[in-house]
Amino acid sequence: MSDSNSSKTDIIVVGSGPAGSTTARFLAQEGFRVKILEAKSHVGIPVRCGEAVARDTFEDILKIPMPENAVRAVIEGFRVFSPNMKSIDYRLPTGEGWVVDRRVFDKEMLIAAVREGAEIDLNTRVLHTKIDKEKCVTLKTECKGKKITYTAPVVIGADGIYSTVARDVGLAEPIEPIDLDTSVGYEMVGVDFPEQSMFDLYVGEELVPRGYIWVFPKGEHCANVGLGIGVGFAKKPVKEYLDDFIFNHPEGKRRFKNATIIEERIGAIPVGGVLDKFATDRVLLVGDAARQVNPLTGGGIAYGMEAGKMISDTLVEAFEKENFSESFLRKKYEGYWQKVYGASFGMGLKARKILDKITNEQMNNIIEALDGEDLIKAIRGRWKQIKLGTKLMKKDPSLVKLITDALFK
Numbered sequence: 001m002s003d004s005n006s007s008k009t010d011i012i013v014v015g016s017g018p019a020g021s022t023t024a025r026f027l028a029q030e031g032f033r034v035k036i037l038e039a040k041s042h043v044g045i046p047v048r049c050g051e052a053v054a055r056d057t058f059e060d061i062l063k064i065p066m067p068e069n070a071v072r073a074v075i076e077g078f079r080v081f082s083p084n085m086k087s088i089d090y091r092l093p094t095g096e097g098w099v100v101d102r103r104v105f106d107k108e109m110l111i112a113a114v115r116e117g118a119e120i121d122l123n124t125r126v127l128h129t130k131i132d133k134e135k136c137v138t139l140k141t142e143c144k145g146k147k148i149t150y151t152a153p154v155v156i157g158a159d160g161i162y163s164t165v166a167r168d169v170g171l172a173e174p175i176e177p178i179d180l181d182t183s184v185g186y187e188m189v190g191v192d193f194p195e196q197s198m199f200d201l202y203v204g205e206e207l208v209p210r211g212y213i214w215v216f217p218k219g220e221h222c223a224n225v226g227l228g229i230g231v232g233f234a235k236k237p238v239k240e241y242l243d244d245f246i247f248n249h250p251e252g253k254r255r256f257k258n259a260t261i262i263e264e265r266i267g268a269i270p271v272g273g274v275l276d277k278f279a280t281d282r283v284l285l286v287g288d289a290a291r292q293v294n295p296l297t298g299g300g301i302a303y304g305m306e307a308g309k310m311i312s313d314t315l316v317e318a319f320e321k322e323n324f325s326e327s328f329l330r331k332k333y334e335g336y337w338q339k340v341y342g343a344s345f346g347m348g349l350k351a352r353k354i355l356d357k358i359t360n361e362q363m364n365n366i367i368e369a370l371d372g373e374d375l376i377k378a379i380r381g382r383w384k385q386i387k388l389g390t391k392l393m394k395k396d397p398s399l400v401k402l403i404t405d406a407l408f409k
């Protein structure tokens with residue numbers, strides 16, 4: 001057993017996905033000595049993602065540039081198709097975001113962290129985490145068959161949905177099946193696009209129960225085509241839903257008749273909202289490890305990165321005050337999170353429950369009654385700003401009841 005320069009490390013970040021690398025980057029920028037431990041030999045693969053990223057997180061919130069080489073498509077808006085194939089089309093004046101290549105994107109986020117001074121040990125899997133409240137956190141790891149022990153005053157668990165750090169420090173909670181989406185996706189070439197700058201989303205009770213199908217452009221008739229379905233809602237293997245859409249649905253047959261699948265992806269998305277607690281003595285969780293994933297869209301990249309900045313602000317104060325207690329870290333970090341996302345994630349979770357019950361007819365009606373601005377408000381949890389009563393009452397009074405019961409009772 002050997003030590004690995006632990007005395008020179010202030011903070012260890014476990015995992016170098018977008019959440020871990022970005023947390024390390026902000027911490028290193030603040031002058032902390034940061035070490036990343038990554039189980040794999042290469043970040044960003046296998047890709048388990050639709051690869052859509054919001055622009056405002058980068059430019060407005062984190063004030064970091066999106067690396068140009070990671071961008072496969074610039075997105076200006078979205079179309080949401082109802083079961084009867086009517087659509088809401090929406091274009092944001094300032095642009096909606098990007099579809100990236102996660103192989104490049106994750107690498108670029110890591111490069112930025114290393115450029116700021118963070119170190120990384122690859123092929124280093126954390127097996128066990130132990131907290132000594134008064135002193136430090138000890139990580140038992142394995143690197144190419146060799147056992148190595150690391151210690152640091154503070155550890156960040158950025159090790160994804162199945163976080164071992166969260167499990168060992170008692171923060172992980174079992175995920176109820178209803179709070180998990182099973183996802184299947186393809187990268188395809190030769191896809192028909194009326195416009196290669198719009199996200200296309202399809203919904204429908206039989207088409208994709210408790211979920212949506214996405215067609216995200218990736219430049220030059222390439223696309224990520226995928227779906228997520230709530231566990232327990234599928235009546236056949238999830239992959240069959242995607243294949244049925246692509247090969248048997250009239251829309252799919254039209255759009256994909258000349259398309260070829262060049263990559264297959266599978267994954268699980270936690271859509272049950274954040275953990276009750278995502279910090280304890282000397283340990284904080286970020287990204288999927290803390291389940292910082294939008295319950296309505298399943299998007300998690302931007303939230304984990306933003307939480308990385310919240311952690312950095314928290315730890316600047318914690319080191320100044322030499323206070324690494326659970327109560328201090330929770331108050332600060334979870335306080336930042338709740339202030340920014342507490343209400344919208346809470347509403348998102350309730351809104352997701354509408355999707356558990358909504359019928360095709362109701363979905364057709366809602367898509368006819370609402371516009372793109374309304375959908376953006378819904379995704380951001382600002383339901384009260386949508387004049388639901390006025391917009392839906394004439395169209396379908398059952399919808400008003402379904403939505404107000406779910407959101408406001």
Ligand SMILES: Cc1cc2nc3c(=O)[nH]c(=O)nc-3n(C[C@H](O)[C@H](O)[C@H](O)COP(=O)(O)OP(=O)(O)OC[C@H]3O[C@@H](n4cnc5c(N)ncnc54)[C@H](O)[C@@H]3O)c2cc1C
Pocket residue numbers: 014015016017018019020037038039040043044048049050051052053124125126127158159160161163164183184185226265266267268269286287288289293298299300301302304
């Ligand atoms: C099919 C699918 C589609 C999605 N589409 C989108 C989308 O379009 N847009 C979006 O915003 N989000 C999307 N998401 C969610 C998004 O992929 C995740 O929220 C995001 O990757 C979380 O980042 P992270 O850094 O927290 O974790 P991860 O990206 O999972 O990274 C965790 C890292 O930790 C490492 N690690 C794990 N265990 C250990 C260990 N014990 N020791 C050391 N290292 C370890 C892993 O190797 C990995 O590098 C999608 C998810 C899925 C499954």
